[in-house]
Amino acid sequence: MGGGGVVVVLDFDRTIIDDDSDRWIVAELGLTELFKELRHSMPWISLMDRIMAQLHSNGVTVDHIADCLKRLPFPPPIVSAIKSAHALGCDLRIISDANTFSIRTILQHHALFHCFSQIHTNPAFLDNQGRLRVTPFHHSTHSPHSCPLCPPNMCKGLVIDQIRSSLLSGTGNEEERRFIYIGDGAGDYCPTLKLKGGDFVMPRKNYPLWNKIHSDPKLVAAQLHDWSTGEDLETILLNLINKISL
Numbered sequence: 001m002g003g004g005g006v007v008v009v010l011d012f013d014r015t016i017i018d019d020d021s022d023r024w025i026v027a028e029l030g031l032t033e034l035f036k037e038l039r040h041s042m043p044w045i046s047l048m049d050r051i052m053a054q055l056h057s058n059g060v061t062v063d064h065i066a067d068c069l070k071r072l073p074f075p076p077p078i079v080s081a082i083k084s085a086h087a088l089g090c091d092l093r094i095i096s097d098a099n100t101f102s103i104r105t106i107l108q109h110h111a112l113f114h115c116f117s118q119i120h121t122n123p124a125f126l127d128n129q130g131r132l133r134v135t136p137f138h139h140s141t142h143s144p145h146s147c148p149l150c151p152p153n154m155c156k157g158l159v160i161d162q163i164r165s166s167l168l169s170g171t172g173n174e175e176e177r178r179f180i181y182i183g184d185g186a187g188d189y190c191p192t193l194k195l196k197g198g199d200f201v202m203p204r205k206n207y208p209l210w211n212k213i214h215s216d217p218k219l220v221a222a223q224l225h226d227w228s229t230g231e232d233l234e235t236i237l238l239n240l241i242n243k244i245s246l
Helices: 021-028 032-038 044-057 062-070 076-087 100-109 156-171 186-194 208-215 230-245
Strands: 006-010 091-099 116-122 124-126 132-134 178-183 200-203
Touching: 006 156, 006 230, 021 032, 021 044, 021 062, 021 091, 021 100, 032 044, 044 062, 044 132, 062 100, 076 091, 076 230, 091 100, 091 156, 100 116, 100 124, 116 156, 156 178, 156 186, 178 186, 178 230, 186 200, 186 208, 200 208, 200 230
Parallel strands: 006 091, 006 178, 091 116, 178 200
Antiparallel strands: 124 132
16 A cells, blocks of 8 residues: 555644644743733634734734744654655645644744645734734634534544545545544544544543543544654654555
């Protein structure tokens, strides 16, 4: 089959990177107090849009935000894992609750952006005043999903269904597509439930996704391989790709 039969779907924050890109911006650019003040009074995406507005008011430019993101530590084994999986012909995709600006900036800085065929995340754009805006992936005004497991701005399970459907219509050979899903958070549980028996899920050990899976393992059809460090992720991912490709 080769790596071309493998679809590797990764979360971004605390999976590809060890930190959380939104919280990194908040802490590095001095808005921790405002963040704490507003944290429980508005949805996450609205909160981050408000944070970006405050940064703009403080004279922080989009270039300053990009420079901040480029300082975020990126585990070398993850860089290696992504490059190796891409070189083997795997179809790599990201489904993340971060945003297009942060993910693109970080991946381009580490020369990894070209490795991904698709990045599904919350849109970010510059408005006519040069302020960075962040908007929901699923717009709430259009009643995007009714999934009780997911936040209103993004149902990752819906995205997995769309990816699988697009691969079906594209090749007519869905049998040969095997999914490896890698994540850490509660938002990664819904897409995990969408995986099939021939698929694999790699939850980060002792993080919310791992805890949810282990609370009732029989609900998950995919084969389970947990990981803790970037080294673990690289080793397990490449072993699985090789196993599928035999």
